[in-house]
Amino acid sequence: MQKFSAFSLFRQALGAHQGWKPQWRSVKPKAAYDIIIVGGGGHGLGAAYYLAKQHGLRNIAVVERGWLAGGNTARNTTIIRSNYLFDESSSYYEHSLKLWEGLSQELNYNVMFSQRGCLMIAHTVHDVQVFKRHVHANRLNGIDNEWLTPQEVKEFCPPLNISPNIRYPILGGALQRRAGTARHDAVAWGFARAASDMGVDIIENCEVTGITRAPSGEVTGVETTLGPIKARKIGVSAAGHSSVVLGMAGIRLPLQSNPLQALVSEPVKPAFPTIVMSNTIHAYISQSDKGEMVIGAGTDSYVSYTQRGGLHIPAHTLEAITELCPMFRRLRMMRSWGGITDNTPDRSPITAKTSVPGLYVNCGWGTGGFKATPGAANLFAWTIAKDEPHPINAPFTIERFRDGTLIDEAAAAAVAH
């Protein structure tokens, strides 16, 4: 692997940058691996990386139906935060945030993690009470979160309109200063490059069409469009297609796949210093390093795998954003797209063993999986390597829906992911 540094940049410059090599190996699948990860997005590539890095395993393949990180890794709005209400969730997301803080150094790859803060705006008395509860719960868990008055909100993010005369006036906000954004592609590329360097095979354009099992029940490999591949363990990290892949092993999941849309504006000069989220009126905006306003819209209500969605969904969020930030009213939107999110009934993920021996799943991240990329990858790798969950992801089982131990972030926390 070519290490990136000021020195290597200088040396390559002397050769007119003709000496850079591909960052990961392009391979044909071998006949058998110890572990196959299904899904070459950030979570899957990260799991392969941590399996190699932390657990010393080498005979690993990542199989990806399309191209690398072309699904939800390429389609999200890149928000990273850990200000969740419940102990189980906040420790999971905080584990991830801590990994983000050292990720560029660890991978020798600039993931452009920018801790610009995430400001969750309150518009009603209920919002104020809920967010203050969040602030207190987070601080008890050692996670930074603080309450801002409307004037402090305005000082921190000047484009916001704090007039009391708008339909949903700003009554304050909860600010997590360590929250931020990152370059989504770079995370996947960084993991792929580091994993490939340790011997992980990354196989693109290889769709899994079946999961083969021994008569005793355990997995023996996968059928793919490039032929069968044997494996002792299979980790499925297939986001919106998790139901489809696990259905091949006869497992039903508590998931619904819905389109989630996002859109970006034309690029403008730096104008928006932080991430602003409003759950009540559904605004969700930050500015990318390229200058585009990155806007997350809502979820379409129906099950779909189309990676599209209705135009009324982004229109709704633009109405909210133009009321909160009147100066964006003449901003032109450049692109919009959809990704397929796998939503659980309690809006918390599943990172767990399944009822099939040797088959593991990391799914249910719904509308908020990007922030968890290194954390989920790290804990999924642990779960696969040790055949048991890490204490942090132990509550995030499929069985919680049978046992009634839901982690009900959706209802209790009013979290827009």
Place this chain on the structure above:
Amino acid sequence: MLLIKCPYCGERAEVEFANGGEAHIARPADPMTLSDEEWAQYLYMRDNPKGLIAERWRHAHGCGRFFNALRDTRTDRFVMTYEMGQPRPDVTPEQAAEAAR
């Protein structure tokens, strides 16, 4: 935005409707005898098919009535809508091919 044919009011825009999730999930006839696993299947587990789905819709800003629909989740094309209480209709190969197009 989807164009949805309410069996009672005709074709209307999606914003008039509320989606009600997968259809034909029967309420348990004898809830007291259900195991935890059976409750989980009824309450939470879903087929989430990539292909034809039978789903419920409610014409919330219209007649207010529930009905069912068959739709292909790969294209979002509807095969048909039908009234509550009817069994899931059979689909001809031509209808399925048209919806998948």
